[in-house]
Amino acid sequence: MIDAGLQGMRVAHLHVPAIDPTPNISTTLSPKAINDLLKNEMGFDGIVFTDGLEMKGVTKNYDADEVAIMAIQAGNHMLLLPDDIDLAFSGLKTAFTKGKLDINILNDNVKRILAAKYRLGMDSLVLPTPENAVKMAFDPYAVGIKYKLIEEAITVAQNKRALIPMVDVTKPRMALMSIGSTTITRFQGRMDSYVKADHYNISHTLKDVDEKSLLKDLKKYDRVIIALHQMTNKVAGNFGLTPEELTLIQNINRQNEVILVIFGSPYSLKYFENIDHIIMAYEDSPEIEDIAAQGLAGVYGFKGKLPVTASNIFPVHHGFTTPSLKRMGYSVPERVGMSSDSLEYIRTIANYMIEVGASPGCQVVIAKDGRIIYEQAFGSHTYDARMILSISPTSMILLQ
Numbered sequence: 001m002i003d004a005g006l007q008g009m010r011v012a013h014l015h016v017p018a019i020d021p022t023p024n025i026s027t028t029l030s031p032k033a034i035n036d037l038l039k040n041e042m043g044f045d046g047i048v049f050t051d052g053l054e055m056k057g058v059t060k061n062y063d064a065d066e067v068a069i070m071a072i073q074a075g076n077h078m079l080l081l082p083d084d085i086d087l088a089f090s091g092l093k094t095a096f097t098k099g100k101l102d103i104n105i106l107n108d109n110v111k112r113i114l115a116a117k118y119r120l121g122m123d124s125l126v127l128p129t130p131e132n133a134v135k136m137a138f139d140p141y142a143v144g145i146k147y148k149l150i151e152e153a154i155t156v157a158q159n160k161r162a163l164i165p166m167v168d169v170t171k172p173r174m175a176l177m178s179i180g181s182t183t184i185t186r187f188q189g190r191m192d193s194y195v196k197a198d199h200y201n202i203s204h205t206l207k208d209v210d211e212k213s214l215l216k217d218l219k220k221y222d223r224v225i226i227a228l229h230q231m232t233n234k235v236a237g238n239f240g241l242t243p244e245e246l247t248l249i250q251n252i253n254r255q256n257e258v259i260l261v262i263f264g265s266p267y268s269l270k271y272f273e274n275i276d277h278i279i280m281a282y283e284d285s286p287e288i289e290d291i292a293a294q295g296l297a298g299v300y301g302f303k304g305k306l307p308v309t310a311s312n313i314f315p316v317h318h319g320f321t322t323p324s325l326k327r328m329g330y331s332v333p334e335r336v337g338m339s340s341d342s343l344e345y346i347r348t349i350a351n352y353m354i355e356v357g358a359s360p361g362c363q364v365v366i367a368k369d370g371r372i373i374y375e376q377a378f379g380s381h382t383y384d385a386r387m388i389l390s391i392s393p394t395s396m397i398l399l400q
Contacts, residue, residue: 007046009038011076013057024061028053034075047112052081054233055308056267059083065091072101077109083234140341144334150291153282155304156320157269160276163223163259165298165325169195172222172257179245180204180229186286187227187261190293194327197225204230206244215251223257225296229284231264239268246271261292269310280306290330298325299370331371343374350378357383 011034013026020032027033028050038044050071051057058067064084068091071079082088095101117123128136156164174197178185182201191197198221202209218224226249232240249272252258259277262268263284272278279302281292295302305319333340346364353359361379365372 007044008049009044009046010049010051010080011038013051013055026057028058028076029062029067029070029074031074039075047077047116048075049078050076050080053079053088054081054083056235059235064088068092069095069101072105072109077112140332140334140339143332144336147287147291147331147335150288151295151300153304154288154292154295154302155266155280155282155306155318156278156302156322157266157280157306157314157318158272158276158278159320159322163257163277164279164302164320164322165296166195167298167325169297173220174198175200175218175221175224176227177202177224177252178227178229179249180231180240185227185229185289187263187289187293190290190330191225191297193330194293194297204240204242204245206242206248209248211248211251214248215255218252218256221256223259224252225259225261226252227261227263227289228268229263231262231268231284233265235267238271239265241268241271250274259296261296263289263292266306266308266314267310269306269314273311273313280304294327294329295322298323298327299329300324326370328367329371331373333373336368336371336373338368338373346374346376347378350376354379 011028013028015024015026016033019027019037020030022030022032034048038048053059053064053067053071062070064082064087068079068082068088072092072095079088092101096103096106174195176188176191176197177200178188179202182203184199184201188199188201200214200218228241230240234240238246249258249260253275258275259279260272260275261279261281262272263281266280266282269278269280279292279296281288294300301324302320302322305317306314307316309316333343343366350362350364354361359379360383361377361381363377364374366374
């Protein structure tokens with residue numbers, strides 16, 4: 001037997017007939033894979049986690065309550081990301097209450113998880129101060145690593161005419177359209193650092209949108225960059241995409257050169273097999289929007305691969321590698337090995353300089369390794385009359 005201690009094992013949504021030939025059963029839901037092979041034959045005695053239960057590998061065949069019950073029966077101790085957590089919880093509660101699941105399984109799972117928490121010292125409640133909590137949750141160096149990981153992950157799913165990255169950012173007349181956000185997004189804001197484009201922002205419902213008028217207006221552009229925001233992970237709900245907006249995207253694609261950027265589930269790629277240029281950004285967060293825009297502008301090269309199969313056109317591990325155009329980018333100091341805390345002293349120095357009248361103001365820009373990591377303006381362009389009258393003799397020497 002393996003003395004697993006704090007060891008944990010996550011099971012993947014794979015159908016392996018050599019282990020369990022039962023149709024429509026992934027290893028996550030297979031007692032033969034977990035109870036028989038992993039625990040009994042291999043002697044694993046740690047905590048078994050499911051893969052994300054919202055994924056298509058299980059949701060396409062069973063409802064959330066059925067998946068939860070089958071996962072526990074298979075030998076899992078922890079269920080990750082049920083597609084419908086309320087339905088999964090009620091299903092498990094009913095199954096344990098009515099005897100469909102042995103209550104001893106629940107007791108063993110709870111004891112196992114509590115024991116692991118005890119070994120980690122989580123039985124003692126130690127609350128950090130708000131300041132320390134922020135530092136723990138947003139460690140600057142961890143954020144720097146996060147930026148690198150995002151750059152590595154974002155995937156070019158389609159690039160038929162090699163428009164990604166955009167070599168010429170001046171000639172094509174461009175429109176930036178964000179669907180799912182009625183206000184200017186971080187993606188649009190960062191794209192403004194590189195291109196001159198008009199902005200369009202509409203909701204998923206296309207409320208207050210006259211499609212004919214919109215399509216007519218878009219005809220004047222050579223290229224339309226469409227970004228999809230505020231999507232969901234629910235397959236049944238088409239990932240938050242309405243039939244009307246899918247039709248709109250196809251209509252734009254028929255008349256314009258389109259680059260589609262998806263800030264959502266990679267499974268949604270199945271709706272866009274005929275679109276020639278697609279960036280899969282996976283999640284909708286300010287950092288990812290910013291970094292995706294920089295990749296499109298050629299700050300760095302894309303090299304991510306799809307982690308799942310969305311369709312025959314978009315299989316797992318699919319993705320195009322694109323070159324870096326060496327354009328100046330933007331990032332956090334820790335991304336290039338510098339310290340945010342140290343750079344904060346610039347503010348103190350600049351404010352003191354203005355206070356003593358050495359300068360009416362200044363702008364500080366710091367770049368390293370092709371990334372602007374500090375850009376801040378202080379004061380104003382000229383002295384006002386009150387400032388000139390209040391300048392001390394010592395400050396006058398500085399001015400000279």
